[in-house]
Amino acid sequence: MQTTTKPHLHSLSHRGYIQGLTFSAATTNTPLCHFFSNLRYGLPAQRWRRASPLPSDYSYGTKEEPGKCEKGAGVCPQPAFLGPVDRSGWSEDCFQVNVWVPVGDAPEGGWPVLFYIHGGWLQFGSPNGFSGTGLLGDSPVNTIIVMPAYRLNVFGFLYSSELEHDAASVGETTGNHGFWDQRLALEWTRDNIGLFGGNKENITVAGYSAGAYSTFHQLTYDLSLPAQQSIIKRACIWSNSPAAQPKYPPEAQSQFNALLTALNIPIILPDSEKLARLRAVDPDTLLIAATSTQFHQYRPTSDGAFVSRDLFKSLENGKFAQRFKERNIKLLLGETCNEPKLYSLWFPPKDNTLDALRTRLIAEYPTSTVDALLALYYPDNKLPPGQENWDSDAFGHIYADMQVYKIQRGLIHSLVSHGVPDSSIYRYRVEMRVKCAEKQIPIEWGVTHATDHFIWFWGNGEVLEEREKEAVGRALIGPLARFLDGDGDIGWGTQSHRQMRVLKGDGEVGIWEDGFWDEAMRVWGAVPEIRDGKESARL
Template identity: 60%
Template sequence: METSRHPYLKSLAHRGYIQGVTLHSSATDKPLCHYFGGVRYALPPPERWRKAQKLPESYSYGTKDRPASCDGDTAVCPQPSFMNHPYPKGFTEDCFQSTVWVPLGEPPKGGWPVLFFIHGGWLQFGHPNGFSPAALLGDAGLNAIVVVPAYRLNVFGFLYSSEIEEDASTVGETVGNYGFWDQRQALEWTRDNIGLFGGDPSQITVSGYSAGAYSTFYQLAYDLQFPDDQAIIKRACIWSNAAAVQPKNPASAQVQFNQLLSALEIPAALPWTEKLSRLRSTPPETLLSAATSVELHQYRPTSDSVFIQPTLFKSLDNGDFARKLSARNVRIMLGECRDERHLYAVWFPPQNTLPSLRQRLLADYPRPVVDTILKLHYPDGKLPACCKNWDNDAFGRIYANMQVHHMQRGLIHALASGGASHLLYRYRIEYRVKCADTSVPPSWGVTHSTDQYIWFWGNGEVLKPEEKTIVRRALIDPFINFVHGEVDIQWGTTSHRELRTLKPDGSVQVVQDACWDEAIRVWKALREVGEPDASNAKL
């Protein structure tokens, strides 16, 4: 959807003024919503691999005569390209900003509910500037503020080591998971400041797609550690992802750090202060290039005992997580696309051999987990009849199972076993809208990310009239009701084994989950592997 932009000055009371825009449909000149880009939620840390700083109470965005310019893009963390589409506008490590989309008119009593959306990208790439909920607000009827934060990614957001731990201890900080801490900073900023935009801080839905959905799970887990009066998350959407296994331990993270030192020719025998000094003085482009060249080239969360407890997955097993969720009555919408595997297959694909496939999976998962899932998928070590090759087809399938299909069902199993099945709203999408062709080949079918054009009502493109009718009835109206906090969202499922399914012909059916038994077989096998320990650091 093409839009025209009209300047819009917004007073944020004690926070001063920001200059945004009101977006209008170019076709009809109908106003859609207000937009603010690059709204700072935190101050940058003094050095790499430190926590961002909360905005002081005295922080002001600008004056009425000289408001902060918030009519453009949000800052983007340095990152690799995906599918040969590099971000053309430049990177900065000072990416502590959000885009904020606000409905037109006066807010209701108490304020608009808030949709806090975390972008995806394997935690390695991505940014808020590729998302547009303008039509969702201005045409589909979502009466909610949408906040989309940028956060640190890849080596900048998820590097962990004993050296960084030593450094963090000198300033009284925790170490690692900086990207998750950035998201939390943005979430706390939203709680503390969204009222200035007309939002209701007590009605925040945290949502995410892909790695953003993965992030949503960990943000929810962290939020559940707090007393009710300090919690932020009211509802959650986990779209096309889920937590697979307990994140790596510090020993495994150290292996990756040491590989990075080697790639940059930084001697391992140097004092920790000198190692970090050299790493921090390395230009971001050089650091990123080295980080993606090592064997463990995927930078993922670490069980740091602060943001991520080493007993997190045990709390899923024993029902404690589900009981906390039920006590707080946090509802979760979660589901998948039919053909997730096609897009997953293009992210750092292996060579066409089983050993290469194993090595690729080790970049994401602990060794015992990788060996277990390979035995489950390929018990005789041979390429199964359903797969054409190891490097694309087999990799895409097993990766999609771990990222979405199997592990999301495992999470559902754990929550239902703990008594929280009544909080779950499951879906499956088998329908593709035409405008998805702008970014994803039609031959990939209903693959990972094609449904973002559904959830975001075109996501800047235009849905056909018949598509609008289909997706509104199937998903968008219930989703809007969910974000608005309505109790009965007309979902239709009656158990955690059922999925609200948007079929290829556009019909909506509630169906039994045909993939359940196989997924739970894999989930239980991985739970028997146990949590990562120091031995898992060995490849």
């Protein structure tokens, strides 16, 4: 969409003044939305320490010298995907949000709020690659969008006993710093969104891919708190799931030790010296070393603070469902019809062998989970019909099943089998590509993971064709707008959790009886490690 911008001064009351931008349609000069970027939600923090909330007297600027909020949020140092490494904007001080606000007067009670967490396998990405101009200016959605930057990869998810002792010395927890960053940004949103005309009592947390995975963990943490501390009313889990119980500290320690070895830091050094050397390494060198080891994926740890050590057990025994039902949470979740293609391209196995596939998956999931999965999928150690190689077909298939297809259905099963009504769950399936997706994702990849970014964000800065707008609006974005508003009936059309609302390839809307359900239940029920993260009987 062709747009123009002009400065927009906004008062944040006791927080002072900020200057953002008003986006307008270039052809008509019609205002589309306001944009405020790089708004700080937390104070700078030392590497692998928790960020602190802003003090009560923190001010962004004065009317005469307002805080400049026209550039993007800080970008956590990160590896590249499908292109060269882009170091522009890199900063470990990335505790900022981008905020998109509708034009005009807020409704009574304030605008609903969409807190959106970007994806990228928890290893890369930023909120700067998203545009709210089309969604807020040309679709049925009228909501404030808050997009946080947060620490990623080795900066956001490294864990070890050394870091644990270091954090304890200052009264902190360790590990899962990226999740704590997201939570801090969510609390900032609750406390400050009224200054933009938002309703702090009407916050939906959403995310795509790793952002959807993050959404699940943010919801889980939120449900563990007393009701008066709860923030989340609804959640959108777009193309992801709980996946598996995160690794326990001993396996996370192996990753830490491998990083030390890659950086030639002796493991026998005192804890304080090891951390001092790690903290002195420049971001680029640290990132190169972190991605060079066997354990190159930095993901959450079952630390007992943010991530319960019994998280998957709570799914199985109904405790999670009970809290979900008590808080009356509504959940919108689903998938594209060809998730595996893009998944297969992220750090694929180094060789075309079963052993290489196992090694790659262990970088992602607990070893016990990986071994149980491989025994289930490949009981004779051979590729089944339809899969031609281990390093692409098999990897993409099992990776997409874990991250989306199978375990997302396991989550739904865990909810409805313990009393959550079908009416609380809205499932979708996308089988249509919009043309502008071709600018980033080759058409021959089909409706793969991330092609529907351009649907959920109404072109995400590109232009949807008129026929696409009609189809997308009718199928998904109209109902999404009602979902965010908190309407009781969003016109979804499904009658049970076994049905999915489908945006078909021709733009028509249908209701699909889930053809993957029984196979998903076989995976969910046959692999005990997926449910409780502990060793148990083999198949």
